[in-house]
Amino acid sequence: AQSVAQPEDQVNVAEGNPLTVKCTYSVSGNPYLFWYVQYPNRGLQFLLKYITGDNLVKGSYGFEAEFNKSQTSFHLKKPSALVSDSALYFCAVRDYGQNFVFGPGTRLSVLP
Amino acid sequence: EADIYQTPRYLVIGTGKKITLECSQTMGHDKMYWYQQDPGMELHLIHYSYGVNSTEKGDLSSESTVSRIRTEHFPLTLESARPSHTSQYLCASSGQGAHEQYFGPGTRLTVT
Numbered sequence: 001a002q003s004v005a006q007p008e009d010q011v012n013v014a015e016g017n018p019l020t021v022k023c024t025y026s027v028s029g030n031p032y033l034f035w036y037v038q039y040p041n042r043g044l045q046f047l048l049k050y051i052t053g054d055n056l057v058k059g060s061y062g063f064e065a066e067f068n069k070s071q072t073s074f075h076l077k078k079p080s081a082l083v084s085d086s087a088l089y090f091c092a093v094r095d096y097g098q099n100f101v102f103g104p105g106t107r108l109s110v111l112p
Numbered sequence: 113e114a115d116i117y118q119t120p121r122y123l124v125i126g127t128g129k130k131i132t133l134e135c136s137q138t139m140g141h142d143k144m145y146w147y148q149q150d151p152g153m154e155l156h157l158i159h160y161s162y163g164v165n166s167t168e169k170g171d172l173s174s175e176s177t178v179s180r181i182r183t184e185h186f187p188l189t190l191e192s193a194r195p196s197h198t199s200q201y202l203c204a205s206s207g208q209g210a211h212e213q214y215f216g217p218g219t220r221l222t223v224t
């Protein structure tokens with residue numbers, strides 16, 4: 001069975017500093033991996049995905065993520081955090097089946 | 113911004129009422145999903161559909177029902193609302209060739 005772990009409920013970072021939001025996964029076969037962001041009272045917005053190819057994927061709003069197969073991780077990163085990045089972030093995995101499994105979410109707070 | 117719509121955005125209703133939450137998408141996606149999410153918490157898949165006249169229950173047991181008579185429309189119905197149904201309901205869709213899901217803005221339901 002697929003599973004996704006986001007080991008940190010909350011991540012705090014100062015504006016201008018780099019940020020990392022962690023994600024590890026378990027899936028049989030090759031994973032499709034995703035990051036979504038959710039702002040208050042909104043649905044989830046797609047940020048980026050890894051399907052195949054280069055382990056470093058770039059997405060919206062300056063975010064990127066690195067796929068590490070040996071560590072089964074897909075951490076989200078940004079070189080310089082903005083206050084407007086403060087939101088809830090979800091990692092998700094999908095295998096050859098059609099459904100997604102989402103992690104529990106990590107709340108990112110960027111402090112001015 | 114993805115073309116997936118949910119109405120109403122907010123609903124306060126009394127116990128025992130029948131309600132239908134609407135979800136429509138204009139992207140021609142064959143797959144559609146309903147998730148239940150308590151504020152700031154993880155997503156739980158409650159229903160999904162891989163095409164017209166195809167519906168399945170998700171991982172989280174739900175007293176709601178769904179229908180898929182048209183590709184673009186995936187309504188969710190609660191025959192008799194209870195306070196335990198108070199939550200946010202998110203609709204999503206995905207299509208052939210697009211690995212990610214696109215989410216609607218959500219319906220925040222409060223049952224008094």
